[in-house]
Structures are given as C-alpha cells and as structure tokens.
Amino acid sequence: MGRQPCCDKLGVKKGPWTAEEDKKLINFLLTNGQCCWRAVPKLAGLLRCGKSCRLRWTNYLRPDLKRGLLTESEEQLVIDLHARLGNRWSKIAAMLPGRTDNEIKNHWNTHIKKKLAKMGIDPITHEPLHKQANTHEISSLTDDQPESSNHNLQVPETDGHVNSNDNSSSPTENCSGDESRSLDIKMDDDPLMSCLLGDDAPLVDASWKFPAAGDDYNDVGLSFWDYQDFGVQEFGFSCLDNMVMNTLEMANEH
DNA sequence: AAACAACCCAACCGCACCGCT
DNA sequence: AAGCGGTGCGGTTGGGTTGTT
Numbered sequence: 204m205g206r207q208p209c210c211d212k213l214g215v216k217k218g219p220w221t222a223e224e225d226k227k228l229i230n231f232l233l234t235n236g237q238c239c240w241r242a243v244p245k246l247a248g249l250l251r252c253g254k255s256c257r258l259r260w261t262n263y264l265r266p267d268l269k270r271g272l273l274t275e276s277e278e279q280l281v282i283d284l285h286a287r288l289g290n291r292w293s294k295i296a297a298m299l300p301g302r303t304d305n306e307i308k309n310h311w312n313t314h315i316k317k318k319l320a321k322m323g324i325d326p327i328t329h330e331p332l333h334k335q336a337n338t339h340e341i342s343s344l345t346d347d348q349p350e351s352s353n354h355n356l357q358v359p360e361t362d363g364h365v366n367s368n369d370n371s372s373s374p375t376e377n378c379s380g381d382e383s384r385s386l387d388i389k390m391d392d393d394p395l396m397s398c399l400l401g402d403d404a405p406l407v408d409a410s411w412k413f414p415a416a417g418d419d420y421n422d423v424g425l426s427f428w429d430y431q432d433f434g435v436q437e438f439g440f441s442c443l444d445n446m447v448m449n450t451l452e453m454a455n456e457h
Numbered sequence: 458a459a460a461c462a463a464c465c466c467a468a469c470c471g472c473a474c475c476g477c478t
Numbered sequence: 479a480a481g482c483g484g485t486g487c488g489g490t491t492g493g494g495t496t497g498t499t
Contacts, residue, residue: 216467217469218468218469218492219467219468219493219494220467220468229489239483239485240484240485241483241484241485253484253485254470254484254485255469255471257485258467258468258469259467259468262467262468263467263468263487290487290488290489291487291488292488293486293487294485295487304467304486304487304488305466305467305468305488308488308489309465309466309467310465310466312465313464313465313466314465324499341489428460
C-alpha cells in the first residue's frame with residue numbers, strides 16, 4: 204500500500220543538530236510535554252521531521268539521561284540481558300536507567316563485542332567459541348568460561364535460579380533473527396523474561412517526571428545539563444542527578 | 458608536523474507494531 | 479476486517495576525534 208513518509212523530504216533539515224535547534228526543542232517539550240511527534244517540529248519552529256525530533260530528544264536531550272561510559276556493572280548487566288534478550292536494545296535499555304537503546308547498542312558494538320570475542324565467547328550466542336561445534340556440551344559451559352565472563356552471566360536474577368545460559372533448550376536457534384523468537388517461547392517459564400518482555404514495571408523504576416506546563420524545572424531533578432556541550436546552563440536549570448543515580452544504585456544492588 | 462588508520466557516536470533509514478476509525 | 483497514521487525499534491552510516499606511524 205505504500206506508507207506515507209514520516210515527513211515530506213522537502214525543506215526538512217538533516218544532519219547534526221545545532222544548539223539553537225536543541226534549545227527550541229527543549230523549550231517546546233518542557234513547556235508543552237510530548238504530544239504527537241509529527242506536530243512537534245512545526246509547533247516548535249523547527250525544520251526537522253518529527254522522527255528526528257523524537258530521536259534527538261530520547262537519545263540526547265532527555266533530562267534523565269546519564270552521559271559517559273557505561274560502568275562495569277552496567278556493562279555486565281547489558282551482557283547478561285543480551286544473553287537473554289538478544290538485540291532487543293530498547294528492552295535492555297529499559298533496565299538501565301538513564302541509558303538509551305542507541306547508547307547501549309553502540310557500546311555493545313564497539314566495546315563489549317570485542318571484549319567477549321577476546322575472551323573467546325561468541326557475542327551472539329554467548330557461548331565459548333571453541334564449543335560452537337558441539338552444542339550438547341552447554342551444560343558444562345559455565346565451568347569452562349573465563350572467570351570474568353562467568354561472572355558476567357550471573358548478574359541479577361530475580362528468582363535466583365534462572366541461568367542466562369538456559370538457551371540450551373534450543374541453542375541452534377539462538378542466532379541472528381531467530382534468536383528473539385526462541386526467547387519468546389522460553390520466556391513463559393522465566394519470570395524475569397516475562398517482566399522484561401512485557402510492559403510491566405522494570406526491575407528499577409527508570410521513569411522520570413515530566414514537567415507540566417508552568418512547572419519549575421528545578422523540581423524535576425534535571426541532571427543532564429552538565430553534560431551538554433552547547434551550554435544549556437544558560438537556561439538556568441539546576442543539575443541534580445540524584446534520582447537517576449539512586450535508581451541505578453538500586454539496580455546494581457539487585 | 459603530517460598522513461593515515463582506527464575508533465566512536467549521533468543521526469538516519471526503513472520496517473514492524475499498535476491503536477484508531 | 480481492513481486501511482491508515484503515529485510511534486518504536488534495530489541496523490547502518492557518515493563524520494568527527496583520537497591514536498599511530
């Protein structure tokens with residue numbers, strides 16, 4: 204049937220966002236909240252498509268974003284979640300307050316993948332590379348893994364018994380596009396998976412309060428302004444990061 | 458100091474999904 | 479039930495930055 208493009212390409216600006224554009228988008232969203240994204244650029248006075256605005260906001264401008272490299276514990280959590288969820292970056296990101304799917308995806312591709320490969324672990328299947336040929340040996344997999352990776356795969360369990368390598372039920376499915384499907388089947392038996400893949404509350408509450416029109420920004424616990432490189436401080440926002448840090452610490456303790 | 462390579466990340470693209478009519 | 483619009487998601491890319499020779 205042919206979809207209508209998210210925006211007419213004519214007169215729509217692409218490429219890196221300028222400080223001025225960021226400013227307009229932030230001002231609009233903080234004043235009016237998130238309405239339909241298609242209307243945002245028009246109402247905010249931006250020559251961007253709504254999709255671009257949404258991405259800019261969710262990946263860079265959102266007040267609850269935590270900038271900087273992933274911590275060791277965050278990285279381990281990502282590895283563990285990836286072993287269960289595959290490339291479902293948004294689901295993984297939902298478990299890491301202040302982190303975006305894009306950020307995690309990038310970190311995975313640039314750092315973790317190499318790290319795992321170096322340790323002799325297939326970043327897709329999370330199995331030792333030398334064991335790929337014989338998938339029936341998976342039951343002994345954790346014993347054979349380097350200490351660090353073994354630790355990685357034992358991060359947070361909600362029920363205390365779920366092994367991230369329970370892929371053994373169908374190891375051959377656990378690659379490329381079929382991975383998520385096989386996981387879908389298994390999630391019925393895994394409370395954590397049910398939680399992750401459903402719309403239920405995450406392990407930690409990553410939500411943040413969006414200011415209603417007229418709210419004082421200082422009440423929202425904005426944390427990201429410090430990290431921006433376009434000098435948003437001029438807006439006069441305070442830099443409170445406690446909310447995000449607290450939720451992250453809660454996640455790490457689990 | 459310059460040239461080149463490798464790395465990193467913001468942003469784009471296109472498809473899938475969901476809800477409304 | 480089907481069509482359509484809006485949004486979300488994952489894969490990919492382009493350009494800037496950093497490191498190496």
